[in-house]
């Protein structure tokens with residue numbers, strides 16, 4: 001029996017215990033903060049918009065409350081990046097649909113045009129159905145689209161001089177925004193993220209969101 005080594009053993013045990021408890025608390029705190037009603041240090045993204053879907057129905061941000069959404073801004077004439085990103089979004093939605101966990105199949109893919117001049121309701125309807133049957137395609141007036149882009153702090157620009165019928169490209173930012181059921185930004189994914197990465201990340205957020213919601217419900221009922 002060695003006092004020194006047993007003291008060290010006890011200390012190490014206590015240290016590990018403290019370390020893990022502390023780590024667990026940190027993880028818990030991060031989870032709480034992410035889904036806390038008021039979260040700081042996160043860009044205030046999303047928010048009021050009013051657009052028209054591919055069925056010609058007026059849709060606002062409030063229509064999507066209660067669901068996770070993936071929001072992407074682009075334009076239907078985009079030669080390569082938008083189709084690639086929207087294919088990826090469809091892949092993500094399908095993978096989430098296969099998962100057995102609670103709200104996975106409830107994620108709504110949303111495409112918002114930043115080229116309202118050419119992207120009519122009909123054009124958007126034909127476009128989104130190429131990607132996913134659940135995809136919501138939104139367009140609107142220049143003002144409505146401008147307002148939605150501002151809400152998401154999406155940058156886009158059309159060349160200044162375009163004559164009628166001339167083809168043009170719209171420069172735009174390329175992100176999927178993951179919004180939670182309260183319409184708040186959870187995360188965003190750039191072009192370099194694989195579908196697999198996005199799926200895992202979204203699933204993690206969904207589990208966290210549900211755990212937080214369950215914890216809040218328990219606290220409230222006590």
Ligand SMILES: [Cu+2]
Pocket residue numbers: 074075078079080081082083172
């Ligand atoms: Cu594009």
